[in-house]
Amino acid sequence: MAPWGYEKDNGPAHWHKDCPIANGKNQSPIDLINGEVKYDSGLKPLTAKYVPFSDAKFLNNGHSVQFQPSAGNGSELTGGPLAVKYNFEQFHFHWGNNDTEGSEHRVDGKMYPAELHFVHWNSTNPSFKDAVGSGGPNGLAVLGFFLKVGAENAALKPITDLIPKVKDAGTSVTVPSNFDMQAILPATLTDYYTYDGSLTTPPLAECVKWIVFKQPLEVSAAQMEAFRSVINRDGKPMGGNYRPPCPLHDRAVKTSFK
Numbered sequence: 001m002a003p004w005g006y007e008k009d010n011g012p013a014h015w016h017k018d019c020p021i022a023n024g025k026n027q028s029p030i031d032l033i034n035g036e037v038k039y040d041s042g043l044k045p046l047t048a049k050y051v052p053f054s055d056a057k058f059l060n061n062g063h064s065v066q067f068q069p070s071a072g073n074g075s076e077l078t079g080g081p082l083a084v085k086y087n088f089e090q091f092h093f094h095w096g097n098n099d100t101e102g103s104e105h106r107v108d109g110k111m112y113p114a115e116l117h118f119v120h121w122n123s124t125n126p127s128f129k130d131a132v133g134s135g136g137p138n139g140l141a142v143l144g145f146f147l148k149v150g151a152e153n154a155a156l157k158p159i160t161d162l163i164p165k166v167k168d169a170g171t172s173v174t175v176p177s178n179f180d181m182q183a184i185l186p187a188t189l190t191d192y193y194t195y196d197g198s199l200t201t202p203p204l205a206e207c208v209k210w211i212v213f214k215q216p217l218e219v220s221a222a223q224m225e226a227f228r229s230v231i232n233r234d235g236k237p238m239g240g241n242y243r244p245p246c247p248l249h250d251r252a253v254k255t256s257f258k
């Protein structure tokens with residue numbers, strides 16, 4: 001099979017051939033149906049501490065654009081549904097070719113134009129790779145933020161301004177060291193959905209504690225257009241790099257809000 005992608009001949013419907021877990025019972029993304037979620041008063045606030053990065057790359061890996069600091073940067077996530085500290089690994093995006101599609105998770109069937117994933121790994125593992133392979137839903141913690149079109153996102157501007165430099169698959173650029181990742185996050189990380197799921201791209205490992213925030217972030221139309229100018233490994237616009245929702249099976253989606 002050609003390397004996996006999102007086209008007719010290598011998209012989500014094909015992934016099960018290389019990754020049979022694609023048809024597993026803990027797959028992501030899902031449709032977050034408000035009538036079926038359950039408030040959990042035991043969910044604590046989340047704390048994300050992102051320290052400045054000395055050498056971080058922004059890259060086009062052929063299926064997304066991704067911010068990746070060098071390993072062991074010291075940024076970490078604790079609290080919420082998490083029992084231990086998680087180390088920050090990378091963030092990346094999924095988006096559509098128009099404003100009616102693009103997010104991976106949905107809310108009552110609604111898709112947002114894009115979704116931003118902050119990926120963290122359980123610090124009781126020696127590395128990110130070990131955390132992915134650690135088995136069970138506590139290997140990674142991924143924060144999901146919906147993006148909607150509105151005001152320019154000043155915190156993401158240093159990243160969206162770099163997109164023209166990583167237009168083609170396999171390209172990367174160094175991110176200025178004064179980039180403040182903390183500024184992307186809302187002041188308080190409240191009001192989220194959380195459930196046990198998987199990576200949304202191959203290898204689709206069922207190792208993720210998903211934490212999806214109810215409140216979307218805003219980006220400008222120009223910032224959305226920047227994403228839509230990115231080219232994938234087949235030389236086509238990368239937009240549409242989202243997996244459709246997977247069956248919930250017998251999983252519960254908890255909320256930190258009533």
Ligand SMILES: NS(=O)(=O)c1cccc(F)c1
Binds near residue numbers: 201202
């Ligand atoms: N899209 S995602 O589930 O956040 C994801 C896919 C693959 C690797 C990874 F670290 C995160």
Ligand SMILES: [Zn+2]
Binds near residue numbers: 092094117
């Ligand atoms: Zn993702």
